[in-house]
Amino acid sequence: MSVSKRDKKVSLTYTIKKGIGSNQKVLENVIKMLREYGSLYVFTARRASNEECKCAQNTNRFSMGKPKAMDGSLSHTKAEEQHKDLHKVSTFEEELFRRQLTSNPLDELITQMSSSSSNKSHARSESVPIEKMTLEARTLQEHAAKMEPFFCSLGLCMQMVKGEVIRRKDHTVCKQGVQLIPEQAGIPKTKSFKDHMAKSRLVPQGAYPRYGHFKKLKEPKGECLVPTICATTTTNTATTTTTKSNPQKPNKQIKEEMIISTSNEQEVQEIKTEKIDEI
Incomplete structure (x- = not known):
């Protein structure tokens, strides 16, 4: 047997593209929700998690994903659109935009997002904290002994004494206005260190009322x-x-x-x- 047939090289990074078939269910779901709710809004998520979306689950449906995967549900041209000016939603969207389908009026939606969706939460990676956070040296009685290696991996000076986890010296987690790294962002997630260092909110960017004209909303100041x-x-x-x-x-x-x-x-x-x- 020749060397070329015996030593066959296989690329471990080779993947087969799934194509539009795997996204067909997502496209059909967006079309169905648009018929049911009628109104569609485009918004951006500012360091927001699923907790901010739970306040509007009863009367709203959120559609989040890649624009290329969901653009098939909305028409690209005026000739293909199902409703008037619906193709403008597809051309307006960018990578950071998400969709929300609802039956509520625009004024009620903006009020709901500005009040319920502007919450304080722990800072995530690459976010900028709004205040300085320092941890004092003390005994962590609320944590089990198995958590000591995890705290050491985050850069904390920890020690085990008679089955108790002790922080030996003060530790500065982050400074105000300095971007967080993944190791720093992992500390506020824990139970005893949980602190509200970042603000999360949902910002509406565009509105398509029920069978109406698409309207672009002005961004809030500072966003x-x-x-x-x-x-x-x-x-x-x-x-x-x-x-x-x-x-x-x-x-x-x-x-x-x-x-x-x-x-x-x-x-x-x-x-x-x-x-x-x-x-």
């Missing part, structure tokens, strides 16, 4: 989808604010928004929203 650099130019008659994505990240979709406010007019006109591929 950004991606790291942005804001450039403001002030003149005697108008103020122009342009928001662009960070130029350090190429090959990424940019959300560019221009809003003009004139001193003679009180209304704010949104000119247009464009998505540009930066090379």
Whole structure:
């Protein structure tokens, strides 16, 4: 037998793509929910977990997943749309957007998200804590002895004395405004260290009422989808604010928004929203 047939190389990273067949159930589910509820809203999750969505489970349905997998449920063009202006939802969505189908009015939804969904929770990896957290040296009577190796792996100075877990010295978990690493984010999850260091919320971005026109909602002040650099130019008659994505990240979709406010007019006109591929 030749060497080429005897030594057969097999790639361990080779995978077979599942295709659209595996996502067919998801697509049918979104279409069914759209017929049942009628209204569809696009929102972003700011460090939010499933706990923030439980408050609206009775009257709402959430659809979360990759846009490419769920775009088949919504039409891409005006000729394919099931309802008026439904194709605008598909073109508006980005990777960070999620969908919510509900029968509640828009005012009630925004009030519910701003009140019930703006909660404090433990900080997760790569999030920025809102305050400094320091752990004092003491005996951890609420933890079993088997937890001592886990605490040591997180960087804490621990010791076992007569079956009790003791923290030998003070430990600074994080500092205010400094991004967390995975090891630091694992400490606040434990029972005795649990502290509210981050805020989580759901922010609505777009609204498609029952058989109506798609409407883009203005983002709250201080909320950004991606790291942005804001450039403001002030003149005697108008103020122009342009928001662009960070130029350090190429090959990424940019959300560019221009809003003009004139001193003679009180209304704010949104000119247009464009998505540009930066090379």
